[in-house]
Amino acid sequence: MLSQKSKYALQALAYLASHQQEGPVLLPIIAEKKQIPLRFLENIMHELKQEGFLTSFRGRHGGYKLAKKPEEIRLADIIRLVNGPIAMLSCVSLHFYEPCEGCTQDSCKLHSVMIEARDAILGVLEGKTVADIADV
Numbered sequence: 539m540l541s542q543k544s545k546y547a548l549q550a551l552a553y554l555a556s557h558q559q560e561g562p563v564l565l566p567i568i569a570e571k572k573q574i575p576l577r578f579l580e581n582i583m584h585e586l587k588q589e590g591f592l593t594s595f596r597g598r599h600g601g602y603k604l605a606k607k608p609e610e611i612r613l614a615d616i617i618r619l620v621n622g623p624i625a626m627l628s629c630v631s632l633h634f635y636e637p638c639e640g641c642t643q644d645s646c647k648l649h650s651v652m653i654e655a656r657d658a659i660l661g662v663l664e665g666k667t668v669a670d671i672a673d674v
Contacts, residue, residue: 544621546574547582548671551591551616555608555672562594562601582620589619608669614660616668624663625656632656 549572557563565583569576583602586592593605604611617624618633625631629638630652638646 547620552671562603564601611668614663
């Protein structure tokens with residue numbers, strides 16, 4: 539399930555994508571327009587900035603701006619950063635793999651179903667970018 543933090547991150551990025559040509563956007567504006575608690579948004583934006591998805595500017599014309607083109611930022615990358623694994627089980631995760639307790643992949647019938655589900659979800663999320671969800 540997608541966390542609230544992931545939803546907020548995607549909403550903020552969508553807002554920035556739609557205002558990319560206007561220059562940096564102040565956090566309180568994003569928080570107000572997208573109805574995101576400001577303190578929570580500050581933490582999310584800081585995390586996105588540290589990972590190179592955003593740049594920030596200080597001063598009178600300060601705020602946040604996308605560090606890359608919206609069509610270069612895949613939704614899967616944002617969700618992984620903010621939410622963690624996309625897979626429903628850790629034993630099928632590509633980036634956060636951990637074996638399940640008391641279960642072997644050879645005997646678990648659920649394993650192959652969860653791989654199929656993971657691949658279907660990833661097919662969508664890796665093929666979609668912030669440009670696809672930008673506010674119109």
